[in-house]
Amino acid sequence: DGGITQSPKYLFRKEGQNVTLSCEQNLNHDAMYWYRQDPGQGLRLIYYSQIVNDFQKGDIAEGYSVSREKKESFPLTVTSAQKNPTAFYLCASALDLGPTYEQYFGPGTRLTVT
Amino acid sequence: QKEVEQNSGPLSVPEGAIASLNCTYSDRGSQSFFWYRQYSGKSPELIMFIYSNGDKEDGRFTAQLNKASQYVSLLIRDSQPSDSATYLCANGNTGKLIFGQGTTLQVKP
Numbered sequence: 001d002g003g004i005t006q007s008p009k010y011l012f013r014k015e016g017q018n019v020t021l022s023c024e025q026n027l028n029h030d031a032m033y034w035y036r037q038d039p040g041q042g043l044r045l046i047y048y049s050q051i052v053n054d055f056q057k058g059d060i061a062e063g064y065s066v067s068r069e070k071k072e073s074f075p076l077t078v079t080s081a082q083k084n085p086t087a088f089y090l091c092a093s094a095l096d097l098g099p100t101y102e103q104y105f106g107p108g109t110r111l112t113v114t
Numbered sequence: 115q116k117e118v119e120q121n122s123g124p125l126s127v128p129e130g131a132i133a134s135l136n137c138t139y140s141d142r143g144s145q146s147f148f149w150y151r152q153y154s155g156k157s158p159e160l161i162m163f164i165y166s167n168g169d170k171e172d173g174r175f176t177a178q179l180n181k182a183s184q185y186v187s188l189l190i191r192d193s194q195p196s197d198s199a200t201y202l203c204a205n206g207n208t209g210k211l212i213f214g215q216g217t218t219l220q221v222k223p
Contacts, residue, residue, distance in 0.1 A: 031209065040122070040215065041215050041216075042118070042202060042204075042213035042214050042215045042216055043158070043202070043204075043211075044213075045210060045211070048209070048210065050209075058210070090157055090158070094209070097209035098208075098209045099144075099145040099146045099208060099209060100146050100165060101209065102160055103148075103160070103211060104160060105157040105159070105160075106157060107156070107157050108156075108157045
């Protein structure tokens with residue numbers, strides 16, 4: 001089955017710890033994205049990548065880092081510098097970067113930091 | 115700041131009725147518009163996209179785009195209780211999607 005997987009589904013961490021969220025896709029998509037969703041709000045873009053070893057900051061990149069060492073993988077690290085890390089994190093992919101390419105989402109990771 | 119605005123609702127309609135969900139956007143350069151459905155606790159699912167002025171129909175769903183008025187809507191005909199969800203509108207420019215905050219739809223049996 002082709003699709004996007006994210007793991008884990010739920011993640012709990014103590015304040016001050018870095019945590020890495022996994023995102024893998026087998027759709028052969030070039031573009032990958034990370035979004036954050038807070039209760040009652042839309043999605044906000046954290047980082048995106050069009051090709052391996054290249055990525056761009058989105059609207060709320062502070063306190064986050066990413067890597068794109070393989071086409072199918074785009075992990076997100078939430079660092080201790082992120083002031084309000086508790087949120088629902090969504091990874092998406094698209095055939096390419098461009099306004100007419102549909103983005104498809106993984107199942108998400110719900111991160112709770114206490 | 116480029117924005118997408120949606121009424122958060124909830125919008126309540128009886129089963130079998132037409133549900134009309136609306137979205138306005140500020141970026142005149144937006145080239146594409148997407149509607150996602152999100153069930154509670156789940157990730158968004160793409161249900162419609164539209165690039166040209168006018169209507170686009172897919173089954174019970176119709177997306178309507180009016181670029182002059184910077185307005186996009188989603189009509190759901192013969193609404194079912196299973197359509198109860200939050201509907202997110204997004205517009206695209208240079209590959210980055212800008213999302214609205216979503217409209218919650220409740221379809222009552």
